[in-house]
Amino acid sequence: MTRLGQIKSIIKDRISSGTLGRRSKLPSERELSELFNTTRITIKDVLVSLETEGLIYREGRKGWYVSPPRICYNPLSRSHFEKMVQEQHRQARTELVTVRTDIAYGEYAQALEIDSLSSIHIIERVRFIDDRAVLLVENCLKSELFPNILEFDLATSLTHLFSNTYGYQTKRSKFEVFPTSAPKHVAKALGLSEGQPILKICRVNYKQDGELMDCEFEYWRPDAVMIKIDSGE
Template sequence: MPRSQAATIRESLSAQIDSGLLPLGSKLPSERELSELFSTTRITIKDALLALEAEGRIYREDRRGWFVSPPRLIYNPQYRSHFHDMVTRQQRQVETRVLSASTVLATPALSQELSLGPLAQLLQIRRTRSIDGRVVMYVEHHLKPEFFPGILQQDLSQSLTLIYQQRYDIRYGRSRFDIFPSAARGEVAQALTLAEGSPILLVFRINYDQHGRIIDCDHEYWRHDAIRITVDSHVAAGE
């Protein structure tokens, strides 16, 4: 069957990216400019751009337009060191910004996941992670307060893994992961400067310490174009 005009435009833009004529991180022309360039409607242009976004080739920022996606971060959920170390080992720049840190009432879902009783409290830390100056992840950490007294007064822009080790003599043991696609809504979309409903990848992790106790959990909301998840089962089996 003949290709649609949107598919032809997608292939043309993809070829421009592959050749470097549209460099990684560069801003695309506006949808109006693209519709004039390809002599088509903005609806057709939008279809082509959405297809490229779904592939992770481009991304959009609310009120700023479309950009060519930078190289993906190789993300190994089983990585034993802290996040900053994983990023810098790939010769990327990482920055963490703290949005809030407070004590909250555990939701029924968190109470079940963390084996809590009724009306239990948790320490909630909300942060964003930037790689090479672009916000790529919004994360909500929920900590059991009995393990981490006074942690909300620490510099939470630093690695929580290191704070756990250095201040509380707590180290991560095993973790359980759930990874699935989702859509950016509300504060997640705002933190990632995404339009409502944009595709994201949700990584939910429950963490145990070296003694097998559940100590915290993380909800990581990633720009889906920003990471490539890699797991080596051979390495995991040998640990």
């Protein structure tokens, strides 16, 4: 086994045994390099490898921490975020970041299939699991379909709001799921460094008459979530 593999195996063993508990802070890269009598480059490679496996995560410039268990997330389910998290015996909350009305452009226009000058509402929210920011969501709505929606409490379930206020039921969705790097606004919201790995999910929703009504861009900390598809839910 290589030196990198040995160090990685030791840290993984400490995590699996509970010696390093969930969300506990790891020693600094300098301290680890001294402890294992190796270079900081080797330690960096070990930590990045463990991050890729979802065992640890970076908190901005504060350092490295042991990841809590992942949340199982079925994108096909219309269960709202808080319910999904609570059913897995964890605590959830949502904070509204910004709400704005803008002209559809770029990936917003592409996802909403808008090819003319049309306004959209963009609702940006941060979602927490056990008081840790793990998800930034951008909900993009076609303005003409949602009159006066900005007057409502947008930190609550939008699925319920769409149904109870506008009579819209999501009958079809399509998804794109891919890893990417965190843009500046996502990094700021989730306590990451710009460019760190994230999992991005784009969901486009159609209401009961087949009309496209909204899209969502979800930016997840990759160590916080496991995608589990179950069409029966």
